[in-house]
Amino acid sequence: MSSSVTFVPEPERYEFSAGPMHHFELARRDFFKFLGAGIAVFAVAKKARAAQETAPTLGFHFEELPENITAWLHIGEDGNVTAFTGKVEIGQNIRTSLAQTVADELRVGFECVTMVTADTALTPFDFGTVGSRSMPTMSPQLRRVASAARDLLVDAAAKEWNVAADGLTAANGKVSDPATGRSLRYGELARGKTLAQNLPTEDPVTPPDKWTIAGKSIPKKDGRAFVTGEHQYTPDLRRTGMLYGKVLRPPSFGATLTMYDAQAAQAMPGVVVLRDGDFVAAAAGNERDAQKAVEAIRTEWKEVPQPSSEELFSYLKQNAKPGSDERSRHIKGSVENGLAAAAHRLDATYTVAFIAHAPLEPRAALAEWSAGKLTVWTGSQRPFAVRDELANAFHVPEGSVRVIVPDMGSAYGGKHTGDAALEAARLARAAGRPVKVVWTREEEFTWAYFRPAGVMEVKSGIAADGTLTAWEFHNYNSGMSAIETPYDVANQHIEFHSTECPLRSGSYRGLAATANFFARESHMDALARTAQIDSLEFRLKNLSDPRLRAIFEAAAKSFGWPRQKSKEGHGFGIAGGHEKGGYVATCAEVAVDRATGTVRVVQLTTAFECGAIVNPDGLRNQVIGANVQGLGGALFEAIAFENGRITNPHFASYRVPRFRDVPEVEAVLLDRKDIPSAGAGETPIMGVAPAISNAIFDATGTRLRDLPMTPNGILPAKVLSQ
Amino acid sequence: MAKPIGLEINGKRYAVQSAPETPLLYVLRDELGLTGTKYGCGEGQCGACTVLLGGAPRRSCQIPLSAAASRSITTIEGLEKDGHLHPVQQAFLDAGAFQCAYCTPGMILSSVGLLSTNPNPSSAEIIQTLQGNLCRCGTYPRILEAVQKAAKMMPGRAR
Numbered sequence: 001m002s003s004s005v006t007f008v009p010e011p012e013r014y015e016f017s018a019g020p021m022h023h024f025e026l027a028r029r030d031f032f033k034f035l036g037a038g039i040a041v042f043a044v045a046k047k048a049r050a051a052q053e054t055a056p057t058l059g060f061h062f063e064e065l066p067e068n069i070t071a072w073l074h075i076g077e078d079g080n081v082t083a084f085t086g087k088v089e090i091g092q093n094i095r096t097s098l099a100q101t102v103a104d105e106l107r108v109g110f111e112c113v114t115m116v117t118a119d120t121a122l123t124p125f126d127f128g129t130v131g132s133r134s135m136p137t138m139s140p141q142l143r144r145v146a147s148a149a150r151d152l153l154v155d156a157a158a159k160e161w162n163v164a165a166d167g168l169t170a171a172n173g174k175v176s177d178p179a180t181g182r183s184l185r186y187g188e189l190a191r192g193k194t195l196a197q198n199l200p201t202e203d204p205v206t207p208p209d210k211w212t213i214a215g216k217s218i219p220k221k222d223g224r225a226f227v228t229g230e231h232q233y234t235p236d237l238r239r240t241g242m243l244y245g246k247v248l249r250p251p252s253f254g255a256t257l258t259m260y261d262a263q264a265a266q267a268m269p270g271v272v273v274l275r276d277g278d279f280v281a282a283a284a285g286n287e288r289d290a291q292k293a294v295e296a297i298r299t300e301w302k303e304v305p306q307p308s309s310e311e312l313f314s315y316l317k318q319n320a321k322p323g324s325d326e327r328s329r330h331i332k333g334s335v336e337n338g339l340a341a342a343a344h345r346l347d348a349t350y351t352v353a354f355i356a357h358a359p360l361e362p363r364a365a366l367a368e369w370s371a372g373k374l375t376v377w378t379g380s381q382r383p384f385a386v387r388d389e390l391a392n393a394f395h396v397p398e399g400s401v402r403v404i405v406p407d408m409g410s411a412y413g414g415k416h417t418g419d420a421a422l423e424a425a426r427l428a429r430a431a432g433r434p435v436k437v438v439w440t441r442e443e444e445f446t447w448a449y450f451r452p453a454g455v456m457e458v459k460s461g462i463a464a465d466g467t468l469t470a471w472e473f474h475n476y477n478s479g480m481s482a483i484e485t486p487y488d489v490a491n492q493h494i495e496f497h498s499t500e501c502p503l504r505s506g507s508y509r510g511l512a513a514t515a516n517f518f519a520r521e522s523h524m525d526a527l528a529r530t531a532q533i534d535s536l537e538f539r540l541k542n543l544s545d546p547r548l549r550a551i552f553e554a555a556a557k558s559f560g561w562p563r564q565k566s567k568e569g570h571g572f573g574i575a576g577g578h579e580k581g582g583y584v585a586t587c588a589e590v591a592v593d594r595a596t597g598t599v600r601v602v603q604l605t606t607a608f609e610c611g612a613i614v615n616p617d618g619l620r621n622q623v624i625g626a627n628v629q630g631l632g633g634a635l636f637e638a639i640a641f642e643n644g645r646i647t648n649p650h651f652a653s654y655r656v657p658r659f660r661d662v663p664e665v666e667a668v669l670l671d672r673k674d675i676p677s678a679g680a681g682e683t684p685i686m687g688v689a690p691a692i693s694n695a696i697f698d699a700t701g702t703r704l705r706d707l708p709m710t711p712n713g714i715l716p717a718k719v720l721s722q
Numbered sequence: 723m724a725k726p727i728g729l730e731i732n733g734k735r736y737a738v739q740s741a742p743e744t745p746l747l748y749v750l751r752d753e754l755g756l757t758g759t760k761y762g763c764g765e766g767q768c769g770a771c772t773v774l775l776g777g778a779p780r781r782s783c784q785i786p787l788s789a790a791a792s793r794s795i796t797t798i799e800g801l802e803k804d805g806h807l808h809p810v811q812q813a814f815l816d817a818g819a820f821q822c823a824y825c826t827p828g829m830i831l832s833s834v835g836l837l838s839t840n841p842n843p844s845s846a847e848i849i850q851t852l853q854g855n856l857c858r859c860g861t862y863p864r865i866l867e868a869v870q871k872a873a874k875m876m877p878g879r880a881r
Binding site (some may be wrong): 090091092093175219220222223226227228229230231232233235236244286287288345358359360361362407408412413440477571617618621622624625626627628629650651652656657658659660662665 | 724733740741744747751752753755756757760761762763764765767768770789797798799801802807811812814816817818820821822824825826828830849852854855856857858859860861862863864866
């Protein structure tokens, strides 16, 4: 069946799109008016700097990723430091780790640093808080800015004392002259100044082995506001005269409106009803009245037939587009020859289902129009992209749109778009008042986008001694992240195939790496068993990457691999790989109960290395959280759909990990001070599913090649009948 | 205009005009501005909207306003006393038992409710109580640790 509803697939969209040109419109004097006098330093994109040689004003043009990522900071007369970044806090602790970076480089106390994040009117253009890029790209920018600011302060003190700058030291928020013992606090040095400077050169920054504030387990910034309920997420915001908006959703994806009668709704007091094309919505003084108004609108829709989750994987294969993305294609040697030379051949197909991010804070936005200008508070990982979406949708200049992202109730890659922002803004324009739209859980499960489902086909061969001779790997639809194999194989053919996708799909923590790790690492386990070699030993035999070897060995050591089976039904598995600059290996122990058909994950030990660690406690929290979240996609999460409808759009029918599902989780962190810090939000999730799958095989002798492995919490019949 | 309904929240009295069937969650958040209580699902499945009703943890999205009338309600805003965090709040803060923290108010109130009836719960009892509270960031191990810490901080506490 061919669907007439096709969604533009969004997997790894940030890898596909390029950022537009952007203006930052705050004038220099406004900047100091906003922050008060002091010293400011700006990191300007290299290409832009040439055009900006003369004036340290804020009329920057930003280029596309990665050069355009830039940052600035301000030191006020009170000595307080404000650093600006377009990054978004989504629970990954970036506000804390970036503040540590700034404090460390500037030599001030952590508590003196305030991070202003994700406000398109105040912070520099940023492509988005995506792809584990904040640490590797934003952290060095802020360090360079802070380093330059420190130089400015030292110069200011040198001028004040009429001495050479190179004899002075900066520490603890002041510049000191060791020769005389005198010192001046940063606030004193900034007093009366409105000094702004573009980042002059590639300033050397403090190497990780000299860090004093970075590298420490500093608690979450503003942590107190989160345990008191004081912190306001987008759904908690309120504006004077604000209405609550509700959208009338079509009965199925791609349905078009054929009849519309809003008389009854329009007759309700205080209700604003809106139709714009197929967009139908209402706003009222409270959420329940808005809901009642939407329910009172009569509509009829023309629906289109669509595939169901039952036929998903054959659909993906049948609707593969001709050709493949050449960036995904890795061809080396001859797979044909490699297979011919192999002592053992092993081919298999693996699948992963669509899954939902299900962030606990649903999509939400509060929009307000004032004199033709639009301000929107919304939970999005890409505030500047949302600003552009709004500017395009309402045909206004992007300078007339301001997007502000309060620290968010998580996202996991699920909040790259501005859906709720568009809805709130459209309603606010119609109502002439601020409107807040908060999606219901059912809307969140239905109208957001999903982690793409996929089919992975592997053909492989090994020599009699267990050396890999051939590796052919095709991924249909789920994406190309971590599609390569890290193992040494002379003959390889690796390819990603895009297909028509039956559901709206997009980024998810780790993107396709989870699917590609699952297929590859399950298959490696199967090959090890074919070769009758221990699964870890088999990997190391075919692996020369020293960082990956080290992380496998670290996980194995802590877990006690290989473990002897002590209990009936228990099994052990190992899996690993690298992606986005992070190296991960996970060992799992499972307990299979054949009588109930259930699997309990007893233990997960995940070793992770992402270069120099900025905040060990924050990193540990991320690694453990990723392991727990990874359990869901491994064991029971799957979106069910039929004919354009999601059939399990509730937490009661879409199972996510809860307290009882949680195993003993151990995070083993390797701190490589000789390697720049990479991001950590994604990669630690990737080894979980294959490690569990391999452990289930160890326990039962049956290989589960489809995620989730225990839909509805029960193992497939093929395992139980063994 | 409907007859006002009296509520006692965090020791203060309120009179609200909402319809009696309105879920308490919406009254707290939208009428009274007590937004520490979160909407997560509206179906009693996630625990983000947990409050204490007569001292017991309840899902405020499932309680009609009329059923909350004249009973003592505690929300996350009511736990801090004279600038001092409740031991459970302090334990969550000390353990770093959150990432995005959207589930935190509900987790804390469920835990406060548990410790008020069972001051020294086993791990299994804590897990049993918090089974209905979702943390999508997966910080469950730290939440367990925080509740255990809080229990230790609270011996002999007048309840």
